[in-house]
Amino acid sequence: MTPRLDRRMLELLDARMADWTARGRYGGIEWLIADPDGAPLHAGRAGAREIGGAPMPAAPIYRIYSMTKPIVSIAAMQLVEECRLRLHEPIARWLPEFARMQVRGPDGALRPAERQITVLHLLTHMAGLFYGFRGEPLEKEFAATGFLDAAVPLREAVRALAALPLDFEPGCGWRYSAATDVLGALLEEIEQEPLPDILRRRVLGPLGMAETGYFVPEAERGRIMGMHLGRDKETGAARVIDVSRAYPADRPDFARGGHGLFSTLEDYARFSGALLRLAMGRGPQPGLVGRRTLEYMTANHVPERFLPLRLEILDESAHPGLGGYGFGLGFRRALGPQGRRILAVEGEFGWSGAAETWFTVDPASGLHALVMAQNLDWPGASEDFQTMLTAALT
Numbered sequence: 001m002t003p004r005l006d007r008r009m010l011e012l013l014d015a016r017m018a019d020w021t022a023r024g025r026y027g028g029i030e031w032l033i034a035d036p037d038g039a040p041l042h043a044g045r046a047g048a049r050e051i052g053g054a055p056m057p058a059a060p061i062y063r064i065y066s067m068t069k070p071i072v073s074i075a076a077m078q079l080v081e082e083c084r085l086r087l088h089e090p091i092a093r094w095l096p097e098f099a100r101m102q103v104r105g106p107d108g109a110l111r112p113a114e115r116q117i118t119v120l121h122l123l124t125h126m127a128g129l130f131y132g133f134r135g136e137p138l139e140k141e142f143a144a145t146g147f148l149d150a151a152v153p154l155r156e157a158v159r160a161l162a163a164l165p166l167d168f169e170p171g172c173g174w175r176y177s178a179a180t181d182v183l184g185a186l187l188e189e190i191e192q193e194p195l196p197d198i199l200r201r202r203v204l205g206p207l208g209m210a211e212t213g214y215f216v217p218e219a220e221r222g223r224i225m226g227m228h229l230g231r232d233k234e235t236g237a238a239r240v241i242d243v244s245r246a247y248p249a250d251r252p253d254f255a256r257g258g259h260g261l262f263s264t265l266e267d268y269a270r271f272s273g274a275l276l277r278l279a280m281g282r283g284p285q286p287g288l289v290g291r292r293t294l295e296y297m298t299a300n301h302v303p304e305r306f307l308p309l310r311l312e313i314l315d316e317s318a319h320p321g322l323g324g325y326g327f328g329l330g331f332r333r334a335l336g337p338q339g340r341r342i343l344a345v346e347g348e349f350g351w352s353g354a355a356e357t358w359f360t361v362d363p364a365s366g367l368h369a370l371v372m373a374q375n376l377d378w379p380g381a382s383e384d385f386q387t388m389l390t391a392a393l394t
Contacts, residue, residue: 003367005033005041009392014044016384021047024238025379027226028056030265033369033389036280038273041367050226051238057223061216061262062372063247065353068261069180071212071271072195073123073330075202076183077289077297080119084190087123090116091182094189097162098182103128104165115170119186122179123329124301128166129177131312138164147178148246150254154195157256158185174306174327184257195255206287207270212263216249224249224262227355230377241376259354265372272350272359272368279363298349300326300333308339320383342383343390358382365393 017029028047034040049056079085092099101113113128121127132142145160146152158181167175184195191198196214204212216224229239248254249262274285278294288294302309309322324340326333331349334340350360356373369389371382 003033003035003041003365004394005392006394009388010042013042013385013388013392014046016388017044017381018046020379020381020384021051024051026373026375026381027051027053027228028060028373029381030056030060030372031370031385032265032269033367034269034273035367036273036277036282038269050240051228053226056225059211059223059264059266060225060372061211061220061223061264062225062357062374063227063243063259063353063355064261064263064268064357065247065259065355067263067268067351067353067357067359068256068259070330070351071199071203071261072180072184072187072257073297074288075199076119076123076187077293077329078202079187079190081289081293085119085186087118087120089119091119091122091186092116094186095158095162095182097159101128101162101170102165103169104167110165113166113169115172117166117170119183120301120329121170122183122186123297124174124327125176125179126171126174126302126306127177127179127182128168128170128173128175129161129179129182130167130175131177133312142178147181147256150244150246150248150251153253154181154255154257155185155188158182174302174309176309176311178258180258180330181256184255187257194253195257196252199261203271203287207274207285209263209267209270211267212261212271214255214260214262215252216262218250221249225372225374228375228377230375230379243376265370268357268359268372269368269370272361272370275361276363276366276368279361280366297329298331298333299328300335301329302327319378319380343387345390345393352382354378356382358385360386360389 027050030045033042102110103113117127132139146157227243229241278285320342326335334344334346334348345362348360348362352358355376356378359370361368371385
C-alpha cells in the first residue's frame with residue numbers, strides 16, 4: 001500500500017514550516033513523511049542552526065528528550081518477552097528503596113501506600129510518580145534528587161526520588177512522570193550493565209541507529225542544533241539557552257531513562273519505520289519486539305475514568321494536550337475524536353520530546369512521520385504539521 005497525499009496540502013505544509021522559522025520562532029525545523037520501507041514521501045527543512053545564526057548542518061543532531069522513552073520501553077519489553085521481567089512484579093524486587101512508599105493526600109498529609117509500584121505502572125505512567133516542572137507539586141524536592149544534574153548517576157537520582165511521596169496510589173491515576181527513568185535504573189539492575197550499553201546492544205545497534213546515543217563525539221558536536229526557550233519578555237529577543245547541565249553531550253557516563261538521547265531525523269526514522277513495518281505485519285524487525293507485543297504496547301491501558309489525559313508540564317490553554325488520546329506502554333494512542341483538539345488518524349501512535357521533537361506511526365495510512373526542532377517553549381510547529389499531514393491524507 002502506497003499512501004496517497006494531497007500535494008497542494010503538502011505545499012502549504014512546507015510554507016507553514018518555513019514561516020515558523022521566518023518569524024524567528026525556531027532556529028531550524030526538519031520534517032519527514034515516509035512509507036513503510038523508509039522511502040520519503042515528502043521531506044523538508046527550513047531555518048538555521050540557531051535563530052538568526054549559521055545555516056543548519058547537513059545532518060543536524062537534536063536533543064530528543066522524551067522520545068528516549070519509547071526506546072527504553074521497547075528494551076524493557078524485550079526482557080518481558082524473555083521472561084526475565086514480569087509486568088505484574090513489584091519494582092522493589094530490584095529497587096528496594098520503593099518497598100515502603102508514602103502517598104500524599106489531597107490535604108497534604110502522608111500515609112503509607114497500600115499498593116506496590118509494578119513494572120506495568122512504570123510503563124504506563126500510573127505509578128504515582130511525577131515530574132517537578134513548571135510549578136508542579138514538590139518542584140524543589142524533585143530538583144534536589146539530582147535528576148536535572150548530569151553529574152548525578154541514574155541509580156543515585158532514582159534512590160533520591162524514592163524518598164519523595166507518591167502523588168496517588170499506584171494504579172489509581174495517570175500522571176506523566178519520571179517513571180521511565182526509574183525503569184531505566186531497573187534495567188541496569190537486571191542486566192548489570194549501564195543503560196547506554198543496554199540500548200545500544202538491544203535496540204540502537206540492531207536498527208542501525210549509529211548516530212543515536214547519550215554521548216556525541218567532540219568532532220560531531222558542531223552539528224548539535226541550538227536550543228531555544230521562547231523570547232525575552234523585555235527585549236523580545238530569542239533566548240538561546242545552555243541545557244548542558246541536565247543534558248550534556250560530552251559525558252560518556254550520563255544516562256536517563258526518560259530523556260538524554262541525541263539523534264538525527266534520519267536515525268530516528270529507522271526506529272519509527274521499523275515500528276510501522278512491525279505494526280503492518282511485515283515480519284519481525286531487529287531491535288524491536290514481537291508484533292503482538294507491540295500491539296499490547298500501543299493499545300490504551302488507561303481506564304476511562306482517568307481520561308482525558310493531562311500533561312501538567314504543558315500549558316493546555318496554549319497547546320492541544322492529550323484529549324482524545326490514551327496511553328500504552330511508552331506510546332500515546334489516538335482514540336476516537338471525542339475531546340481531541342487536533343486532527344489525527346484514529347489508531348496512530350507515537351510520542352514527542354520537550355524541545356518539540358515529534359513522531360507518529362500510522363498503520364492505517366501506511367506511513368510514519370517526524371518533526372525535529374529545538375524549542376522548549378513549544379511554539380506549535382509540530383501541532384501544525386500533524387494537522388496538515390492528516391488533512392493531506394487522501
